Structures are given as C-alpha cells and as structure tokens.
Amino acid sequence: MQFKTLPIFLAFLLMGVADAMGPLSSAVSANPFMAALMPFFVFIAFALFSVPGGVLAARIGKKKLLLLGLALCTVAVAVPAFLNPPFPLLLAAIFLLGVGTTFLQVAGNPIMRDVSNEGDYSRNLALAQGIKGVGSTASAFLVTAITGLAYFAAMGWRGAFPVFFVLMALALLLVSTLHVQEAQAEVPPSVANSLALLKEPVFALAVFGIFVYVGAEVCMAAFLKPTLETLGLNAKAAALAGPSLFFGTLTVGRLVAGGLKVSARAFFRLSAILGLAGLVFIMTGTKPLVILGVVLGGLGFANIWPMLFSITVEERPGRASELSGLMCMAISGGALVPLAMARLGGGRPVAFVVPALCFGYLVILSMKGSRKAEA
CATH class of the missing domain: 1.20.1250.20 (MFS general substrate transporter like domains)
Incomplete structure (x- = not known):
C-alpha cells in the first residue's frame, strides 16, 4: 500500500x-x-x-x-x-x-x-x-x-x-x-454531456449494472431476516445468520480482494456467478442451503461495485468523474428494486427471484469483453 x-x-x-x-x-x-x-x-x-x-x-x-x-x-x-x-x-x-x-x-x-x-x-478500490x-x-x-x-x-x-x-x-x-x-477531463463537462454518456451502450449497461446491484444488496439487507424467521429461526438468530452474516462476509470478501492481484474482469465474472449461486440456494427455502447461500452471496456481492466501477472507468479515464457521478446516481436502485421484491412477498424464499434476476443480468454483463479489446 x-x-x-x-x-x-x-x-x-x-x-x-x-x-x-x-x-x-x-x-x-x-x-x-x-x-x-x-x-x-x-x-x-x-x-x-x-x-x-x-x-x-x-x-x-x-x-x-x-x-x-x-x-x-x-x-x-x-x-x-x-x-x-x-x-x-x-x-x-x-x-x-x-x-x-x-x-x-x-x-x-x-x-x-x-x-x-x-x-x-481494482484491488485498491475493492479494499x-x-x-x-x-x-x-x-x-x-x-x-x-x-x-x-x-x-x-x-x-x-x-x-x-x-x-x-x-x-x-x-x-x-x-x-x-x-x-x-x-487524469484530465476530455471535454468541458456539463450535466447534459454527462448524461449523454448513457447513449454509449458500454456505459449504459454498466450504470444499470450498478442500479441492479445496489437494489439486490438492499433486498438482502431488508429481507434476509424475515425470510429466516419464516424458516423457524427466532429474531436474534435470524438477524445473526441473515444480514449480520451477509455483511460480515461481504466486508471480509472486499478486504481479501484488496490483497489480491487478479484481473478485474475475471473477478467480476466470478463474483457475479457466486452471487447468483447464493441467491439460488436461498430460493430453495431449505435452512442449511439458505445459510450457505447467505455466505456465497456475501462473497459474490462483495466485489461487484469495485470491479464494475474500475472496469468502466478504464474504458474512458478522461471521463472518470462524470462516470462516477452516473454510477453513484444509480444507487437509487436501492429504493426501487426492493419494492419489486416486496410485491412478491418480501420475506419468502421465492421472492429472492428478484435479486437473482439482477445477478443474472450481472453474469451476462460480466461475459462482455472490453470495448478497448474489441477496437
């Protein structure tokens, strides 16, 4: 460091x-x-x-x-x-x-x-x-x-x-x-030409990726505890095995990633697959598999933000500040995606299909190559 x-x-x-x-x-x-x-x-x-x-x-x-x-x-x-x-x-x-x-x-x-x-x-941002x-x-x-x-x-x-x-x-x-x-800005910036970056698919897809990622993370924070309570855990045990375990694993995953030198794209792909696997385990509604899913989910969720953010900025370093603004604006996904999950019953295992669809999108996004590599 x-x-x-x-x-x-x-x-x-x-x-x-x-x-x-x-x-x-x-x-x-x-x-x-x-x-x-x-x-x-x-x-x-x-x-x-x-x-x-x-x-x-x-x-x-x-x-x-x-x-x-x-x-x-x-x-x-x-x-x-x-x-x-x-x-x-x-x-x-x-x-x-x-x-x-x-x-x-x-x-x-x-x-x-x-x-x-x-x-x-990438690893410094993960850390x-x-x-x-x-x-x-x-x-x-x-x-x-x-x-x-x-x-x-x-x-x-x-x-x-x-x-x-x-x-x-x-x-x-x-x-x-x-x-x-x-790194200096390529052109004099404005709100309009910042938003114009969304006309380029590579940036629009990445910003939407942040949107669904944050939404999925808030779903985990809001609905893991009630889901585990429906599976027979008391409130204290559900809080410990749900959001506490998830965010604890997530923090450890980020700290560990900060000490590794791995391709950001490969790490993004692995993280998306792990997160999706964890959500599928949670959807089974079987207590041991749900808890395993919480751990896998924490590891998978851990490095989506830093990897996707760094990959996107590397596409256009001269527009890094504007891209950062767009991706931070996408944090609004934390307000909207959980509403969709709540419509499906929130604290039921089947409702985790909503964050699972979010991570399905992230898996597909992780398969895309760099625009620089394609050029």
Missing part, C-alpha cells in the same frame, strides 16, 4: 458515517415516520447531487471535490456535536452530510485510480470499499458503545458526533496535504 493512498482510504472509512443515520434514527425519534426521514435525507442527496458532483469534479478536480465533501461532512457533524439541535436543523445537517458523502463517493472512487500504482486500481464497510459497521457500533463513557453518555444520541467531527477534520487536513496527478 502506498503512503499517498492512506488519506483516500480514511475518506472511504468516513463515508460509513452516513450509514449510521439508520441505526441512530430510532434513538432520535420514537415516531417511525420522523425516524425514517434521517436515512431518507441521506439517500435523496445521492439522487440529486451525484451527476452534478461528477461534473464539478471534472471542472475543479477530484481532490477539490473530495475536500469539499469532507468540509461539508465536518460542518454537518459539528451541528449535533456542539449543539442540541431542533429536529428541522438536525435534518438540514443530515442532508448536508448526505451531500458531503455523495461528493466523497463521486470523487473518491475515481481518484483512487490517480493515486494507485499501475495495475493496482477501499471493504474499509467503507468497516466504517459503516464501526459508526453504527459507536453510536451505541460511546454512551458507555460518562461524558458522552450525558449527550445521549449526540455522543458519537464529537468523535465523527474529529475524524472528519483529520481527514480534511490529510487530504489537503496530498499531491495528486489527476
């Missing part, structure tokens, strides 16, 4: 802070609707600011957008760290955190290419995504664990935010000192 990649890895770790807004929401408000607004405001920021963020990165540079994202996140977490905000102000801060995290994602994924040695981009997963888990855990310390316990649900503030400020300082030789 190069020293200059460390600040970028820290930025990926802190992307996970936004994921803590889900577990935190129930502590902020007992009203389910009010609580749901917190993760919603994070999610809507991705839909609104991903493509403009990609355009901005291409115009001002990925490092500057990364710094802007860290600055917005630092201000956002400072609000509950130093104030006991009324709920509207808290939602504004959470939305600002969502915008900042969107910019971190849009800039962080392609800038990893600029700081990586030749041939290391970065694994570190983001660690950040998500650690941030959610910190929200609960920090209240065990007297000073932070007195702050209630706000107790983790001073820690978040210090880490964000540290990352801002470290990234500001980083020298990055960035």
